[in-house]
Amino acid sequence: MERLNDEVIRQKLSKLPEWNLEEKLIHRRYRFASFPAAIAFVNRVAEIAEEKNHHPFISIDYKMVTVRLTSWHAGGLTDLDFNEAAYFDTVYAEMTD
Numbered sequence: 001m002e003r004l005n006d007e008v009i010r011q012k013l014s015k016l017p018e019w020n021l022e023e024k025l026i027h028r029r030y031r032f033a034s035f036p037a038a039i040a041f042v043n044r045v046a047e048i049a050e051e052k053n054h055h056p057f058i059s060i061d062y063k064m065v066t067v068r069l070t071s072w073h074a075g076g077l078t079d080l081d082f083n084e085a086a087y088f089d090t091v092y093a094e095m096t097d
């Protein structure tokens, strides 16, 4: 999968308003009502990562989960990162509404 150029990254990021760009990765913080709810989300993220064979950095801070995405094989951001970010946002919406 090809590394995206800055123009395409800006365009894709504009469709994911909760995500932030930092050098060669994108990141987002998800908030939950409880620690178990945060862990349930992390478990879903892990399942999706395995299914897609695309694995984010995940950090858990009590009721907050931070996800960072980049594509190691490309040395930067690819469509895989933006597709997965959108998928995680959908799962988050389902789990928190």
Ligand SMILES: C[C@H](O)[C@H](O)[C@H]1CNC2=NC(N)=NC(=O)C2=N1
Residues within 6 Å of the ligand: 053, 054, 055, 056, 069, 070, 071, 072, 073, 074
């Ligand atoms: C060998 C294996 O398919 C690769 O290492 C996969 C696994 N998960 C991955 N995850 C991420 N985020 N980037 C990759 O380049 C990547 N590559």
